[in-house]
Amino acid sequence: MHTLTALGILQVFQVTPVSSQSTQQYILYNIILLVLWFGVFPWFYETFQLWRYQSQVSGFLNRLRVSMNNNITQVLDFITSKVNEDKKLIESRIRDLMEMVIIEPTSMEPEGLVRKYKALINSYNDRLEKDVSRLMPSISNSRPIIQNFTNVVDVLRELNFIYKVIDHYYRLAMKYKSYYLLIQLAAILPLLKEEIDALNGSVPAFLKGQPIGDSAGPLTVFRFKNLCSNLEPIGDSIKDTYIASCNFKGRKIYLVKAEGPGGTVGHLDDAIRYIYESINARPRLMITIDAALKLEGEESGSIAEGLGVAMGGIGVEKFNIESIATKYDTPIYAILIKMSMPEALNAMTKPIDEAVNKVVERLGKVIDSYSDPNDEVIIVGVGNTIGVAQ
Structure with a gap:
């Protein structure tokens, strides 16, 4: 019975042993290979992939953070060339505007929803123009400059929103070691990069008042x-x-x-x-x-x-x-x-x-x-x- 079992195992590994001791060594060797191949190597592969996607997303966030800071620097240089105010105070106000949120009206009752949206949009535009005018009181009468600058603030808000959302899911993925969440983040990075490049390029155009x-x-x-x-x-x-x-x-x-x-x-x-x-x-x-x-x-x-x-x-x-x-x-x-x-x-x-x-x-x-x-x-x-x- 034992002989038949040994022969079956040998047929699986396609080897004809010289002795029972060499057979046992060969079986042990193949068992170790199986454990490495199906247990250890996948773990190393998944860890490597996790590190790879982690580095892609973290690098993307770092580049986005740098680009936002560069845009804020451009905006500060523009404002300080127009008005004589404290640079740190202006930067603080700009960052406050970047955090502004717009809460959508409830859609539980659809009737009048479009009017609600229109009123909300008008309120947002009026509020943003007034806040921008406070940043540059000496040129608040120059409405085209104020309007151009509100576009810049909208760009900064959009960049800040993208950064915070990607950073949120990146932190969740790292917190729970979620390999698949990192894959999804890495998959959309090329699309986000195109949008971010477009937004970054729009800041100089808006500040200069050029047609886009x-x-x-x-x-x-x-x-x-x-x-x-x-x-x-x-x-x-x-x-x-x-x-x-x-x-x-x-x-x-x-x-x-x-x-x-x-x-x-x-x-x-x-x-x-x-x-x-x-x-x-x-x-x-x-x-x-x-x-x-x-x-x-x-x-x-x-x-x-x-x-x-x-x-x-x-x-x-x-x-x-x-x-x-x-x-x-x-x-x-x-x-x-x-x-x-x-x-x-x-x-x-x-x-x-x-x-x-x-x-x-x-x-x-x-x-x-x-x-x-x-x-x-x-x-x-x-x-x-x-x-x-x-």
Whole structure:
């Protein structure tokens, strides 16, 4: 019986022993190998992988911390060049603004939710502008500079939020030795890096007041008005929003964009409601132009046309514009200028600038094709109008 068992073991290891002692040694040797292979080596491999992902995430956090400090230094240099105040006090105020939180309204009762969001956004923008004005009281009357600086604060808030979230999950992974949580963090780092590079690059552009990629919509409206005749601005009824009327090939065109050159997106939904309900216009067509994030296979500056409101954000203004257009049965045409996230937030590149000129030409063709002489048409330039005047 023992002989048969030994023969079975020997067949497993495919060896013919010379003696029983050598057989026992060989079996012991293979058992040790099995323990090492299936017990010790996986532990070492997992420990090595844990260290690898840990170093990737910790390195990412260190680089992000350094970039945030560099951005704060740029901001401090900008402020101290404008005002003569204590640098440490200004830095403390900036870091307080970076920690500002916005609590979303409850959605338990959906009715009126859009109005709640709009009121919250308006309150946030007003509060942020006042806080920034307190940082630079000597230039509080220069609204474009204040608006540009609020954009910088938004960038710093976003960077700070990303840092705190990644740091939170990194600490949890290290606390519980969670190998799979670290893998998930490491997997999204390339995507976050692209977003962070875009945000870092936007700080100098905002401080200098340069047009960015997202300014493509307002810039299109600015250039299109040069093709019109009888241009007439329509009051200052809507805060931070430019409204004008002009004639183009027998059509009456209403131009809508954020009021520049300060960094703001305006209140486009209020402007469109004003055109319909205060001016009593009945447009045959509404055209919205906006920047759009491109897919990896698409070229920067490529143009897409379609239907619907071309507008990002949380959807408050988009909802209101859609509601107005639906109420008055106005079709909405969209023109999108494709670009990457860094191109959208950084100083405008040549391909985007050239795409704007092409969109201006397309606007004329769209108006010719989808409206008749004596019709009214609304053209809306969606986006941040920093560096783009009226």
